[in-house]
Amino acid sequence: MTDKLRLELPILLPEAADACDHCVTSLIAVLEGRPGVSEAHVDKSEAGEGSLCIHYDESQIRLGQLRAFALQAGATLNDRFGHFAFELAGGVHARSARRIADGLRGQVGVLAAEVGPTGRGFVEFDRAKTDEDALRASVRAAGARLLVRPAPTDRQPSGVNVEGVVHEHHDHGSGSGHVHDKARVPDPAHERHDHGASAKLATGHEGHDHAAGDHDHAHGGVFGERTELIFAVLSGVMLLAGWLIGQRLPGVVQLIFYGAAYVFGGYFTLKEAFENLRKRRFEIDTLMLVAAAGAAALGQWAEGALLLFLFSIGHALEHYAMGRARRAIEALAQLAPERATVRRGNQTEDIAVEALKIGDIVLVRPNERIAADGVVVVGESSVNQAPVTGESVPVDKRAAAQHDLDFAKASSEHRVFAGTINGSGALDVRVAKKASESTLARVVKMVAEAEAQRSPTQRFTDRFERIFVPAVLVGVGLLMLAFLVIDEPFSASFYRAMAVLVAASPCALAISVPSAVLSGVARAGRGGVLVKGGGPLENLGTLTALAFDKTGTLTQGKPRLTDVVPADGVEEHELLAVAVAVEALSDHPLAAAVVRDGEEKLGQTPRLKAEAVKSLTGQGVQADVSGKAAVIGKPGLFESGEGPKPPAAVWSEAQRLEAAGRTVVVVRHGDRYLGVLGLMDTARPAAKVVIQRLRTLGIKHIIMLSGDNQSVASAIAKELELDEAKGGLMPEDKVAVIKALKEKFGKAAMVGDGVNDAPAMANATVGIAMGAAGSDVALETADVALMADDLTHLPFAVGLSRRTSGIIKQNLWVSLGMVAFLIPATLLGLKIGEAVIFHEGSTLLVVANALRLLAYRAKTV
Incomplete structure (x- = not known):
């Protein structure tokens, strides 16, 4: 699908056409051919202002990526566009997640919306057309409940991970009546503010967003997050009790227990089916309820109760499996400490990490987790960066010089990340990013968004379900009429139709792909x-x-001096001494390599001093050494420049090194050619x-x-x-x-x-x-x-x-294969109880198969 959405980015077009071309065409070049972008062009106004219009498919490229590309080229996203990330109480099933996402996408002004089976979702929207309140209302209308982080205080810290948090990300400075400065290029990090609910809502439940009149308890019901599992177990208990009682006292008492099994087993299924029907959608839950009701109508209460028990226990175990994968991601967020020790003058103070400001000095004790992204200003230690970067070996850290305090430009030996673990030394770290903007916080947010992103295979299975489920209902309706064609009672045709209904429900298919993707991410x-x-x-x-x-x-990105070839009659140390003296006055990367490696080779040899340095743009550098002009540059400089030409031997060595892939510089001191140096960025x-x-x-x-x-x-x-x-x-x-x-x-x-x-x-x-x-x-x-x-x-x-790709294929084969096996089997007489055992067994099998990804170990390199 292409040309799905049109996005306009305000840009400032300078009067100089060349400048305009350089700025804007660079962005168009980035976007041209990008999967998901069908067109990008500039609409220019008479005032010199304009907009970059991008036609894109939100299912293939995120608005965040477009924003980042635009910032690189000097364009800026209008403050109209917002980003609303949220989490639902107790997570949701894959089918419910899809229903909630579809409801959000149907809202005016929503550019993109995804909800994952762990309950995390995100929405990108146009502030001029909708707002967060309307988005919350849409989620509630789908029967889900949001969880909200309490407003952080210094006394009650709120780290990156608080289970059930609603993150509302705003571009800095947005709001009604705000005048957008088209020439301003905002910080790529986009200042974000987390807005929580009040510390305690009027209901007295901390951190939960309840719709008016919504008295559901957190995480799904009266027993909290385990309510669905407990209801499923109670359904099984009632089923067993009814069967045992029926062995001695068949009749009303037995039916009461079977009815209780229906209530406990069908409660959450009925709730979800009702929401689907309200949205005019036929989902798997509806099929199961119809089959259970049909069994009851035939007097097969035991089989109907077994169907609901197994279906509900399967749902509950799916939730458990998704919760395990969700907790694997939440473990990332838990790496960040909740409090930090800050140096204030001669005093130290313990504060919440959210209260840290850029420029604060944080004290990191031995074996303590680092509280913020920053640059080391005092101390030496080794830091275990595996939680953020995955590096297996601790990285040595030391204090940076005053001019190296820019976090973005600092080398790895000076830069530290929130959530990493300090070694045996104490460090003072200058905070470079707020807690909400740290690398760890950004990774946690992006992983949460990645959970909700649907893969191409998942989109295929979604489309398949939407066609398959109504087709199954039509087929079942025709099977009910089989008694008109073949000689059998209506009850037999009806029972067979209900068995096919169970067999054809693609539960395993619905969870097969998202469970694998979630575990892989x-x-x-x-x-x-x-x-x-x-x-x-x-x-x-x-x-x-x-x-x-x-x-x-x-x-390695750092050139090294790989070859030192003196001319005839010249000692190596003389060649290096002159080269090091001159290059020490240059700021070119190649010069730094000559100085670093040349000094190492010279050892204790006395150093020469150069003065009156002069850059020969694009060719080399010149300076006075020991009263003579020393020139260092590319071979072409000496071939076409002033002074004597290089001897044949020097020219031959230069050509040999160039053919070998070296960057070559020739050194001349006065009228003497001292030799050739070869440099190379080594692998x-x-x-x-x-x-x-x-x-x-x-x-x-x-x-x-x-x-x-x-x-x-x-x-x-x-x-x-x-x-x-x-x-x-x-x-x-x-x-x-x-x-x-x-x-x-x-x-x-x-x-x-x-x-x-x-x-x-x-x-x-x-x-x-x-x-x-x-x-x-x-x-x-x-x-x-x-x-x-x-x-x-x-x-x-x-x-x-x-x-992951292999497991997705395996899950598809299992889920579709089970449907292909069960439909003819039920047509040939397989009973509802047996069909549901196979049906739910395949669902649990694909989830368990997907969870194997959490234990993936790569072969060592």
């Missing part, structure tokens, strides 16, 4: 991999082509093994894309045994390569850093960002985010996706 999150829903999870599990960015992904130590592991997982075609020259790219590709390397690429060239891969292989993934590679990642079937922890842009734009800057997490993500 939960397991990935626990392993430091953020997967944005079932779509990316399924796609990653089936693709066969993958493209890597080179710099910082397959390579990550684990890169080759990771690529081999990916091949064993079924990735057949692996290539590398780079902006470096072709010889450099080819050298790295040969070392890592890649299928192909493409060098000298501009961003638009990378997009073209990705499109070509998709045409050839059907699906293709792009692995990059989530910032520079955004256009290519956006056009890939699956965009994978590496080292996304702390990077707002990478977290927002990627379909899959590897939280750690660790390439070894990629095989884990691919392997888990492969396993």
Whole structure:
């Protein structure tokens, strides 16, 4: 489905056409070809203002991703667009979740709405057309109850995880009458405010949102979250009691117990069926009630009670299984401490993490969980970052210099994350993000949203059910008339029709896909991999082509001095001494590599001093060393510049190193050529093994894309045994390569850093960002985010996706296969009781199969 929604982003179009092109066309390039986006164009007004109009399908791309792409190009989303995330009491069944989501989508102004079987959901909406109150009312109208976080106070902390929380996210500064500044580019993190209900509502129940007149207790009924399970057990007890009594006293007493079994077993089923019928929907619950009522009409009270007992116990166990997967995700949120020790002058104070402000200094004691994202300013320690990034080995941390306190730019040795565990040293951490904006909080929110996202297979099963269930009702109606065609009493035809009704109910099908997706997303999150829903999870599990960015992904992103070749008659230490002296005055990345590695090679050799440095733009650098001009630059500088030309031997070495994939600089001191230096961005130590592991997982075609020259790219590709390397690429060239891969292989993934590679990642079937922890842009734009800057997490993500895809297929075969078996079996005489045992058994089987994903272990790389 395409061209489903039209979204207008206000932008400021400068008078200079070139500037306009640079700003806006870069965004259009990002969106062009993105799955889910059918068109993007600019509508310009006479005043120079305009809007970027995007036609997109919300089932394939999230509004949050569009927002992140827009921010990269300088466009800004209007304050009209809001984001409402919520959780329902006790979770819901997959069918109820679908009904609630459909009700929300039917509201005017709702752009996208999803509700997952764990009870979490999110809505993206237009504030000009609807608001949160209307959305809450829609949820209540569907028969569900919202849970609300009490307003956090300093005395009663409220961490990231409070079971049953409603998060209401607002873009900062929005509100009625607010004038939107089209030229302003907001912070990509989008300041968010959590609005809870009052600490205690008028009903006296803390943290629950009740509709007027709604006296239901939390989590589903009089016994709390276990009410459905207890009712199901009571139904079974009543059924057993009725059967035992019937052995001695058949009659009214037996019917009373069977009737009680009907009440306890059918209560929640009737409630759900009523809501479905009110919405003019025929669901599985309706089929079960009709079958149970039919059994009672035939006097088969025992079989009808057995049907409702098994159906209700199956529902309750589904809830338990979904709750287990939900708790696996909630465990992420529980990692963040609720309180922090803050240094205020010479005093320390214990406060709630929500009260932390950017710039506060938090004291982290040994073996304590870190309370906030920030930069270490005092102390040294090692930190276990596995809860956020999945890294198996603690990472050493030390204090950053005053000029390195920018969290986004700080290196990993200075940056820490909320929820990670400090080692044996004490640290002082300068807070860089509020509790609601920490990396952990953002991951928890995004994983919760991912739970609700429906995968392509789930959309197929939803469509299948909507056609299949009415078809079953029509078929059952015709079977009831079989006595008119064959010689049998009406009761026999009616009983057979009820048995077919039970057999044809696709309960297992309804839960088979969401249970697997939920378990896969939960397991990935626990392993430091953020997967944005079932779509990316399924796609990653089936693709066969993958493209890597080179710099910082397959390579370390830090050039190293790999070759030192002195000219004839020149000592190595002389060449290095002059090169280090000159490059020490340059801020170029290659210069830093020459200085770092050159000083290491020089050891105790006395250093030279350079002065009067002069940059030769795009070619090299010049300075005075020991009274002579020293020039360091590309070989072409000396071929066409002033001064003597390089000797044949020096020129030959330069060409040899370039052919070997090195970045080459020539060093001249006065009129003497001292030699040639070769630099190279070396491959990550684990890169080759990771690529081999990916091949064993079924990735057949692996290539590398780079902006470096072709010889450099080819050298790295040969070392890592890649299928192909493409060098000298501009961003638009990378997009073209990705499109070509998709045409050839059907699906293709792009692995990059989530910032520079955004256009290519956006056009890939699956965009994978590496080292996304702390990077707002990478977290927002990627379909899959590897939280750690660790390439070894990629095989884990691919392997888990492969396993998830396999389990989804297994579940589909089991669920559809059971329906295909039971329908002819009931037509040939299988009784209702036997049919329901097979029916509910298959439901529990697919859920148990899906839960195996929570224990997934990747092979070590």
